[in-house]
Amino acid sequence: MANIREVAKRAGVSVATVSRVLNNSDLVSEETRERVLKAIKELNYHPNLLGRNLRRLKTKMVLALMPNVSNPFYARVVKGIEDVAHKNGYNVMLCNTDSDPEREKAYLDLLKNKLADGVILMASVMGKDELTLLAKNYPVVQCCEYIEGAGASYVSIDNFSAAYKAVKHLINLGLRRIALITCKNDFISTRQRETGYRKALEDANIEFDENLIKYGDYSFKSGMRAARQLLSLEEKPTAIFAISDIMAIGAIKALKEEGFKVPEDVAVVGFDDISFASMYDPALTTVSQPKYDLGCIAMEVLLKHIEGELEDPQRIFLEHELVIRESTVKY
Structure with missing residues (x-):
């Protein structure tokens, strides 16, 4: 059985135009209407009237x-x-x-x-x-x-390229011990941002260190906790990339409380560019999403x-x- 897309292709018009003809819209020219009706007849197309009627009952x-x-x-x-x-x-x-x-x-x-x-x-x-x-x-x-x-x-x-660019920025500053604060979930943004982080390290010939990956839950406090875990390492990070601004700001808070200067001792990058990313002290470098x-x-x-x-x-x-x-x- 023919469908509306096949009718549109045969008539050389869009699916929306076929829909307008079926609904007797005044927005279709007579010549186009005749072409669509001819295609409907040739293909023996029968619209789903029940479906059309239900769609008209909009909430x-x-x-x-x-x-x-x-x-x-x-x-x-x-x-x-x-x-x-x-x-x-x-x-x-x-x-x-x-x-x-x-x-x-x-x-x-x-x-x-x-x-x-x-x-x-x-x-x-x-x-x-x-x-x-x-x-x-x-x-x-x-x-x-x-x-x-x-x-x-x-x-x-493109979360992969965004994360890659963020980590590449840190690498270009001469920083090589770069940590990641991420989350344990199945969101595609989480996976792609970690993949971008790893790829940027690989391309710069920086060996991946699983000890530099810590986990939060997008919250401010989890960012603080993750940063403190990183600071407990014998060889501390020189930079942190967090997959959300809130966790990045939490990380900065923990760094400052432990006596570390940002960015002199540890540089921090976030992700999202939420409204108060630019208001924090120091203002947060971040990936801005539209x-x-x-x-x-x-x-x-x-x-x-x-x-x-x-x-x-x-x-x-x-x-x-x-x-x-x-x-x-x-x-």
Whole structure:
């Protein structure tokens, strides 16, 4: 049986144009309408009327699921989501999952029960196959974090190259004993940032030392704990790369309390460029993510899925920037 994508290809138009013809939209020219209707007849295409009718019953509500609503990183992402949503007549329900599969499932039941039109997932804990099935039946976009190989759209950055650039900056300063403060989870950003860290060391012929990897949980206190563990080593690090700004700031706090100067004794780099990264003393060198744009574009892609304008999953990577401040270079 022919599908809408085959009709669009035969008529030489977009899927959205075929959808407009089926819905008797005035935005289609008569010549284009005739071409689409001819393709429909030639392919014997029969639209799913039940599905179309259900899609028209919109709630004008979308879900935004995040692992920790108190994490300041998500503030600008959510602002982008909300700005685009409100501009298009939608409201956003913020859902804190705490990375709990059961809580995530409970929120997704709102989507499945047609109490929301779509969902933006900022750090889903579901499996690849489960996410693929969800995205096949409902409008879904992953934002920031994404699951590799899943058949769902995502908007993110290249975490590998961002981490590589951050560590390369430390190496270029002549620092070689570079520690990593990371997290124990399955997020792709965590894996890619560690891989970028290791690759930068490898390319500089710096031997990897597993003693220089310590773990936190994205919190300020965990950054302090990890830094103190590093300072207890006989051969202390000369630099620390943390995969989040909050942990990096916690590390600086611990370093200062132990009498170490930043960056003279230990240089520190974070990741995210949250609002108070530039306000801390010393101001934090960090990888800046386009947080607001991540939210905006994720919502724009979700709206296209809701309207049936996208058939295939979208893979979108936005730019990142290493912002050099006083935690690595003394001005």
